[in-house]
Amino acid sequence: MQNGALCDFGKLIGRILISVMFIVAGYSKIGAYAGTQEYMAAAGVPGILLPLVILLELGGGLAILFGFFTRWVALAFAVFCALSAWLFHNVPGDQMQQIMFMKNITIAGGFLILACAGAGKFSFDHAMAKVKNR
Numbered sequence: 001m002q003n004g005a006l007c008d009f010g011k012l013i014g015r016i017l018i019s020v021m022f023i024v025a026g027y028s029k030i031g032a033y034a035g036t037q038e039y040m041a042a043a044g045v046p047g048i049l050l051p052l053v054i055l056l057e058l059g060g061g062l063a064i065l066f067g068f069f070t071r072w073v074a075l076a077f078a079v080f081c082a083l084s085a086w087l088f089h090n091v092p093g094d095q096m097q098q099i100m101f102m103k104n105i106t107i108a109g110g111f112l113i114l115a116c117a118g119a120g121k122f123s124f125d126h127a128m129a130k131v132k133n134r
Contacts, residue, residue, distance in 0.1 A: 011120030012067075018110055019065040022077070026058025043088050056080055064114070067123020074115035081108035 029036045029050065037047030056076060063073045085104035091097035119125045 005121075008121035011114075011117065012122040014110075014114070015064050015067060015070070015119060015123075018107070018114070019061045022057040022061035023065065026054050026056070026061055029054050029057065045087055053080075067119030067125050070119035070123060070125050071115045074111040078108045078111035078115065081105070081111065 033050065036053075037050050040047050040050060040053075060073045060077060063069055064077070081104045085101045085108070089097045089101035089104060091101075
């Protein structure tokens, strides 16, 4: 089953499910720019980094959705999720923040798996590889 159509379909569904959250989050940060910068600054993260966060969440989310440079973008997201967990949700004693911490760590693990497994047959990566191998 590892190389079968079911696995490729599963990779497509997985990419859709994992990307939606980041696409929505990146887009919402554009509309709440000042508030997001304040939130970042309160956590000790320079607000000047917000455009990079938006680029990764929105642009990277779309790249994962369509399977474009999937392995590299997934690696970037894995690092981003782990850093976000540490910088924003590492609050021992606060159960909600600990849940958010574990959520981010879990998503980072999912992105590491995606980076290793690749986007699958239903992706731009696969289409580009086919064109390159002609």
